[in-house]
Amino acid sequence: MPAFTATAPGKIILFGEHAVVYGEPAIAVPVQALQARAVINAVLSGKSGEIQIEAPDISLAADLKDLDIDHPLRVAVTEVAGENKLDLVPACRIRITSTIPLSSGLGSSAAISSALIRALSAFLGVQMTDEEVSQAAFEVETIHHGTPSGIDNNVVTFRRPVYYQKGNPMEFLSIQTPFHILIAGSGFPGNTRKAVSTVRESWLTEPERYQKIFSEIGNITRRARELISAGDPRELGPLMDQNHSLLQDLGVSTTRLDHLVQTARNAGALGAKLSGGGLGGHLIALVDDEVEAVRENLLEEGADSVFLTAVESSPPLSQAE
Numbered sequence: 001m002p003a004f005t006a007t008a009p010g011k012i013i014l015f016g017e018h019a020v021v022y023g024e025p026a027i028a029v030p031v032q033a034l035q036a037r038a039v040i041n042a043v044l045s046g047k048s049g050e051i052q053i054e055a056p057d058i059s060l061a062a063d064l065k066d067l068d069i070d071h072p073l074r075v076a077v078t079e080v081a082g083e084n085k086l087d088l089v090p091a092c093r094i095r096i097t098s099t100i101p102l103s104s105g106l107g108s109s110a111a112i113s114s115a116l117i118r119a120l121s122a123f124l125g126v127q128m129t130d131e132e133v134s135q136a137a138f139e140v141e142t143i144h145h146g147t148p149s150g151i152d153n154n155v156v157t158f159r160r161p162v163y164y165q166k167g168n169p170m171e172f173l174s175i176q177t178p179f180h181i182l183i184a185g186s187g188f189p190g191n192t193r194k195a196v197s198t199v200r201e202s203w204l205t206e207p208e209r210y211q212k213i214f215s216e217i218g219n220i221t222r223r224a225r226e227l228i229s230a231g232d233p234r235e236l237g238p239l240m241d242q243n244h245s246l247l248q249d250l251g252v253s254t255t256r257l258d259h260l261v262q263t264a265r266n267a268g269a270l271g272a273k274l275s276g277g278g279l280g281g282h283l284i285a286l287v288d289d290e291v292e293a294v295r296e297n298l299l300e301e302g303a304d305s306v307f308l309t310a311v312e313s314s315p316p317l318s319q320a321e
């Protein structure tokens, strides 16, 4: 019997993280160089419901039933089974691997869920649409992040640049003029769950002040979408700088992220900001001819990884391999 394999990419948020949780729009793009992969093999000698799961990146090798009931991998399997009205999944072995760093702001949890849900639906012989895969991944995201906006599960499942606003139909962005982003690791893990809950506490304490920051971020994101549609990406740089400063106001940046963002700008980046939940994790810098100078300076100043990604309209890919 063949193996059932599915993948999902990492992501970066170009504009609008955190504000998107409060109903403002955000723009996210897939990072195809980073991938989560789920491979499922039937165990013909096993009984239905016997599912072995291994994820060497987190040193996990267990029977699914021995994981906590709210373990994200277990919830992902339960979601697919429930969606397809199956009491028991046929015996199988699931292997999860990922090149997306964990706790990085690069969408690792959403990508793992999405790849697993897609591979499992293929293994079960049921067709799940992208919307259904994304919705099931969203349910798993609620365990990771508490109150996710839904942007991560959508961008990694649809694998295309998205303009996302809760409650509105999702828009795929067509990138008129492709541009380049350097993605740099701050050397410290991020913590999206904590960042999201810290922002929520601040918003509950000072609703007017925080609402104002969210709507300013929303305006930046709307302007960014116009520039992307007009094929004017260089102008995104100053908007990234403004977005970073508002993320500082939200309290989700760190001294190290601020330093690296400033380093990127000083070395010639057109703009830079943290990306994702923050409190560590990654920053992104819009670059043109000065890629090498920005990369070198970031590494000298403590970034633990720097790599280049192109932002372009990606055609939808086939669902499972």
Ligand code: MEV
Pocket: 013, 016, 017, 018, 019, 020, 021, 105, 145, 147, 148, 149, 150, 151, 152, 192, 196, 276, 277
């Ligand atoms: C995390 O990638 C983005 C946040 O806005 C959380 C969310 O949208 O669910 C911080």
